[in-house]
Amino acid sequence: MAVSVRVRIAPSPTGFAHLGTASTALYNVLFARQRGGTFVLRIDDTDIERNRPEYELLIYESLRWLDLGWDEGPDRGGPHQPYRQSERLDQYREQAERLLTDGKAYRCYCTPEELEAERKQAQLEKRPYKYSRRCLTNPPAGRAVSAVRFKVPGGEVTFTDMVRGEMKFDADLIGDFIIIKSDGYPTYQFASPVDDAVMKITHVIRGEEHLSNTPYQLMLIDALGYERPIAYAHMPLILAHDGAKLSKRRHPEANLILFREQGYLPEALLNYLALLGWNPGTPQELFTFDELVQKFSFERVQHAGARFDWEKLNWINGEYIRTLDDSELARRLQSFLPNLDVATIERAIPALKTRMHKLAQAVDYLDYLWSDPTPPVLEPDTSERVRAAIDALKDVSWEPAAIEAALEKAVQQSGVGKGKFYTPLRDVLTGKKVSLPIHYTLALLPREIALFRLQRATNPPD
């Protein structure tokens, strides 16, 4: 009988929700859905210095926005709760205690300074650094503060990576590492594999930065007598446009919430993220979520890191915006246009739809509806044409098609081209060089206001 798949993401609430978290979550969800498995959200909050509850909330919010729902998590419980590491401290201490009594771990009384000195010394002698095991063989007496160190058994550690194949590491190169910090908190290197084992995680899907951490964790799992996960999958990193690792400080695109604020559609972001590091081997670029679930496979994920590219995301997002039906688009636009009622937004959509690659751009096209532009000074003959427009518009039915027809007629009579005729109208109405087509620009504005702005421009108040 096939074991049921259990996967997890384990973000730490040490800052805004990260793009990488979304990416990793996506791959986990894709795999879980594919195999009818369970997706677990665990909060890895063992860094008491940097953890903040509001950051945890941000993680929930971002993941929900992306519709990457979890089956078990801190907020909804599950068979292996609690799902917050800070609430599982007893577990880790207990397991560390077991290792201690089995002689597989030992207390370390070294100070950070002493450790630093060891490291420096090794560097000086050009020798690869490994902890000296001083506290194993000859612990200093009379010290109260201690951490717990794992006694690395060495040897060869192998495991299966679903994207890279069979991996092999020489554990003799790995020094004894800390599993419980002197503040009593476990390190990531300890808490993570313990939880994965206890929570019966079958496949660990995470970022490539953890590839070299895997042997550490595997040795721990073995030492504790736990069952190993069936397989790992280390996904390529998302790089910034300059090729550097995405940094929260230097790269705004690392901040997940920013995408929502700018009006990227969650399904478009997911589509882009899926493509960044994976491809189906066919020319298809746009996928529904269900298609992704169906087509995704670890064999086709990239081994090298991929640079984040706004342009491509913008294109995908534009494609998604254009396929949304009008009422749905209007609904999504509402929060970006608090000054407009839904009816107005809906009327703008046919013209707006092809002009946005992100929702926030709607503001640039529509802000003339709630803010009055400063009237330009018109040349006499331009002023004349504006007056002609006013005449044409005065009694016309106030909707785009009729406005367009009336204006076309006025253009005919004016003897100049559409460009020359419409440009000043656009300027007078919006104060901008670029707007929706002129008949929409007019129709969206109440007739009185439109005519008022045109009128005002023809007789400046000197």
Added chain:
RNA sequence: GGCCCCGUCGUCUAGUGGCCUAGGACGCAGCCCUCUCAAGGCUGAGAUCGCGGGUUCGAAUCCCGCCGGGGCUACCA
């Protein structure tokens, strides 16, 4: 420094010894459409496959070396 991963147009990528005079997508340029801006249609520029050696009748594809980038090597995760 040690260990690990990686290296095809600007970017994301296809490619697993001959179908590759290296394909697609985004972006870019030109044209068409057009009241502006988009969208759409058409056309085009753009990679001697990081470099150097091999192996082979034949290599982007296999082997070795080098270079470059990234990750881990923390009482961060």
